[in-house]
Amino acid sequence: MSELRRNVQRKESWDKVTGNAKYCDDFSVSGMLTARILTSPHGHAIIKRIDTSSAWSIPGVKAVITGKDFPVLCGVLLRDRPALAIDRVRYCGEPVALVVALDEETALKARDLIQVEYEPLPVILDPADALKEGAPILHPQVGVLFPDVKDIYPIHGTNIASHYQIRRGEIQAGWKACEYQVEEDYYLPPSDHLAMEVRTARAQISADGKVKITTTSQAPFSVKKQIAEYFKIPAGQIEVHVPLVGGGFGGKASVMLEILAYIASRKVGGRPVRLVITREEDLQSAPCRLSLRSKIKLGADCQGKIQAAEITYWLDCGAYSDIAPNMAKSMASNGTGPYYIPNLFCNSFCVYTNHTYATSYRSFGHESFTYCLERAMDRLADRSGIDPLEFRLINAIRPGDLTPTQVQCTPSNTGNLVACLQKVKDLAKWQGTAPIKIEPNKVRVQGVSCLWKSASPPTNAVSGAMITFNPDGSLNLNTGVVEMGSGNKTNLAQILAAKMKLDISQIHVVYDVDTRLNPEHWKTVASLSGYMAGNAVCQAADDVLEQIRTIAAQAFECQKQELEIADGMVFIKNNPNCYLLFKDIVAGYKAPDGRSIGEPVLGRGGFMLKGLSILDQETGKGKPGPSWTVGVQIVELEFDKRDFTYRLIEAYTVIDCGALINPQAISEMIAGGMAMGIGLASREYLSYDFQGVLQSPTLRTYKLLHIGQEPDYRVGLVQTPQEDAPYGIRSLSEHGIIGIPAALGNALSRAAKVNCTQLPLTPEYLWSISQKGQA
Amino acid sequence: MFEFTADKCLIELDVNGENKNAIVRPSDLLLDVLRNQFGLTGAKPGCKNGDCGSCTIIMDGWPVKSCLVLAVEAVGHTILTVEGLAGTSPVQKAFVDYHAFQCGYCTSGFLMVCHSLWMMKSDADEEEMEDWLQSNICRCTSYKEIRKAMESVLLQNPQKS
Incomplete structure (x- = not known):
């Protein structure tokens, strides 16, 4: 167990500080061609004509491809997205054509000669407009074409890609029990994942039809399945490779560029093609974070207990649905935050607009609905005359309570939010709601928000692990998990080291994923890798231990129960002098007399999610994910009343981590999430003009947090083990982001005496709402 | 075909203490030459617009964004990369x-x-x-x-x- 609580360095540390770490675009392949995309300059338009003849005339051009060359519809849930636009573009930045050439310069030159004639159509940029009578319908075929997709409920003839509802208790009786009420509308614009590595992919096809794709994906096994499905290729013919990934945050779980690289290679006889995507294209053309409009009505009785909630979420998924219907489901199933609300009426809609389409983003929509819900919580606390932290303590979900989808909470499946709230109070020296004057024009304030999250994976998602040995007795751990910064490979190595009672230096991991060599791991998303792959690793370790014991029992001519395994050896418990080293036994044992005993040790472990269910369409009853992680966050800042600027001082998170595997790594993962939350809350958004053209497509106009703008980050941990997870750990890779925008919004609303209902929280925004006199 | 062309030129760069030759177009970025011709892929193209800094190298001792430097400009300077x-x-x-x-x-x-x-x-x-x-x-x-x-x-x- 000694490996468990230790701070260990990432296994890939020295590769990452010496330039040895290789990412997708760091490899060159001989004979490689280059592809560039031509994208739509319009938010919504009919494609009247595409003339590629001038582009073809450039020497060195190998192919010019348009949508009609590969009229295939793609999409992980609803197949609503063409590989390249056909007849109509639905967002600015949508790929319209693809040029393949000998080099990038030639591809660019040819691309700029493609002539496309568009007829602009009315643009919808707000889900409220998308649902109005007479709004243009972006996908007339949805609801007709794929009527039997499970758990997705599109409404034909509308812009609704899916909808979910939660009905519990008696909502009218609930309102009667309420003494205090709030009703608020919120709007959050879209933003981007902005992983430092731009998304890219390359593909080649051998003469006998084998497809090789190398990509920056978080979901190599999903790439394989989707390409197989869309192009009717046996999945075994496809190999997908993923080297180290330079940050994903959910944005690399969507399958898009791989499809373009594949059709590019198809069109040039299978030659290797590298698809070059610029940062600007990555921001406009590849999927971004959702936008959200919501209406929240909350009521509490005279003791401050919430009795009723009516919540509507309109998730703006942009032009195509991708994974967004599942995010709408996730918002419905967790949309109350970690509070027990007996009477609940919640609708969640996934709505098409002409924004860049959205995909999963760190925390799968939880960062967005939490902003809305927790702002309303603060308003209701004020109205009830109760300290906001105390108000959250009163309503915190506890063992025995039901979640919105009627799962009964236990310490194992939900952790201990009450303990988190109590701990954060001390850690942050909670000062209450009154701003503290520190200079004539400056006040210091705190804002608080709770967080919770469960994943919404397919009910049958799988993972696996395999273990082999080296001649020195060290282990190789083989999983299908992608290393994109969350430290999964190191965590899994640590779990294996603990199981084997071995130093982690004796565990080797491979960073590249190859879908033929690695056991399938659903996707490296949803903070589930530790739980899913970790369980598979534990099983593989047990398999290995059993095999070693079997061989050693024969060698020592003893019973297996008499044996102990630790520190790379197997020995007889009562006689530790009688031992065999791993290196002498894991390839099969050769006895002193030359006799061979046993066979090489090979470990295998598999894992499949169990007990999850599809939500009931009427009531929402069901179990969407294996467990919840809960926590609470506080932001402290100094606000200047003269110009509405503010400086962040501290950001705190107390989270129930289940168990400590690598304490420093946990804190850093949470702090990284908090930093992303502060960026999101304070400055990040995709700014579109009224024609749906992105106005902030570069890092000069889309601003991220730089050093010197950040607060000090402090993380506190509560440990309530999750019984079915390896050593009791909980998911937490995404969670640092979730409550930060709300905590900042709550702090600034108090500081500026305004009611923040949007993001980002810029001084301009704070000033403008202060002028409207609302509070 | 054998031709002297004004499109490309031969340059010598002092990279990590080694003199290396490259045939480049005048508009080629130092970043691209380091990565594509010398295989020094430690410098990363995060934005190619000078905003993110992931392509930073050291030139004559000072940090420089290699996406903002032409390869031909780097001649005569000492270049150090992460490698x-x-x-x-x-x-x-x-x-x-x-x-x-x-x-x-x-x-x-x-x-x-x-x-x-x-x-x-x-x-x-x-x-x-x-x-x-x-x-x-x-x-x-x-x-x-x-x-x-x-x-x-x-x-x-x-x-x-």
């Missing part, structure tokens, strides 16, 4: 010790800024350190880890040779 540090800079060890990276994509760029700061201004205070490090973006860490790594190095004496 040239070869694990010997105290900044590299500090980044490992203080977990100053997660995905690692921005790391080479940050390391080059930090290494240059340590070489040029080993007495830098916090404000000056912030000034230098503001040129680069990290999306994964909270920056606290990078700060701590750099601070730990600034406390040591530079061993300039």
Whole structure:
């Protein structure tokens, strides 16, 4: 167990500080061609004509491809997205054509000669407009074409890609029990994942039809399945490779560029093609974070207990649905935050607009609905005359309570939010709601928000692990998990080291994923890798231990129960002098007399999610994910009343981590999430003009947090083990982001005496709402 | 066909203590030549617009964004990339010790800024350190880890040779 609580360095540390770490675009392949995309300059338009003849005339051009060359519809849930636009573009930045050439310069030159004639159509940029009578319908075929997709409920003839509802208790009786009420509308614009590595992919096809794709994906096994499905290729013919990934945050779980690289290679006889995507294209053309409009009505009785909630979420998924219907489901199933609300009426809609389409983003929509819900919580606390932290303590979900989808909470499946709230109070020296004057024009304030999250994976998602040995007795751990910064490979190595009672230096991991060599791991998303792959690793370790014991029992001519395994050896418990080293036994044992005993040790472990269910369409009853992680966050800042600027001082998170595997790594993962939350809350958004053209497509106009703008980050941990997870750990890779925008919004609303209902929280925004006199 | 052309020229660059030849177009970026012709892929194309700093290298001792330098401009200058540090800079060890990276994509760029700061201004205070490090973006860490790594190095004496 000694490996468990230790701070260990990432296994890939020295590769990452010496330039040895290789990412997708760091490899060159001989004979490689280059592809560039031509994208739509319009938010919504009919494609009247595409003339590629001038582009073809450039020497060195190998192919010019348009949508009609590969009229295939793609999409992980609803197949609503063409590989390249056909007849109509639905967002600015949508790929319209693809040029393949000998080099990038030639591809660019040819691309700029493609002539496309568009007829602009009315643009919808707000889900409220998308649902109005007479709004243009972006996908007339949805609801007709794929009527039997499970758990997705599109409404034909509308812009609704899916909808979910939660009905519990008696909502009218609930309102009667309420003494205090709030009703608020919120709007959050879209933003981007902005992983430092731009998304890219390359593909080649051998003469006998084998497809090789190398990509920056978080979901190599999903790439394989989707390409197989869309192009009717046996999945075994496809190999997908993923080297180290330079940050994903959910944005690399969507399958898009791989499809373009594949059709590019198809069109040039299978030659290797590298698809070059610029940062600007990555921001406009590849999927971004959702936008959200919501209406929240909350009521509490005279003791401050919430009795009723009516919540509507309109998730703006942009032009195509991708994974967004599942995010709408996730918002419905967790949309109350970690509070027990007996009477609940919640609708969640996934709505098409002409924004860049959205995909999963760190925390799968939880960062967005939490902003809305927790702002309303603060308003209701004020109205009830109760300290906001105390108000959250009163309503915190506890063992025995039901979640919105009627799962009964236990310490194992939900952790201990009450303990988190109590701990954060001390850690942050909670000062209450009154701003503290520190200079004539400056006040210091705190804002608080709770967080919770469960994943919404397919009910049958799988993972696996395999273990082999080296001649020195060290282990190789083989999983299908992608290393994109969350430290999964190191965590899994640590779990294996603990199981084997071995130093982690004796565990080797491979960073590249190859879908033929690695056991399938659903996707490296949803903070589930530790739980899913970790369980598979534990099983593989047990398999290995059993095999070693079997061989050693024969060698020592003893019973297996008499044996102990630790520190790379197997020995007889009562006689530790009688031992065999791993290196002498894991390839099969050769006895002193030359006799061979046993066979090489090979470990295998598999894992499949169990007990999850599809939500009931009427009531929402069901179990969407294996467990919840809960926590609470506080932001402290100094606000200047003269110009509405503010400086962040501290950001705190107390989270129930289940168990400590690598304490420093946990804190850093949470702090990284908090930093992303502060960026999101304070400055990040995709700014579109009224024609749906992105106005902030570069890092000069889309601003991220730089050093010197950040607060000090402090993380506190509560440990309530999750019984079915390896050593009791909980998911937490995404969670640092979730409550930060709300905590900042709550702090600034108090500081500026305004009611923040949007993001980002810029001084301009704070000033403008202060002028409207609302509070 | 054999032709002398004005489109391309032969240049010699001093990279990591080695003189290397490259045939380049005048508009080729130093970043692309380092990556595509010399295989030095430590410098990363995060934006190719001078905004993110993940392509930072050291030129004549100073950190420079290699996406903002033409390869032909680099002739006659001393270029150091992350590969040239070869694990010997105290900044590299500090980044490992203080977990100053997660995905690692921005790391080479940050390391080059930090290494240059340590070489040029080993007495830098916090404000000056912030000034230098503001040129680069990290999306994964909270920056606290990078700060701590750099601070730990600034406390040591530079061993300039």
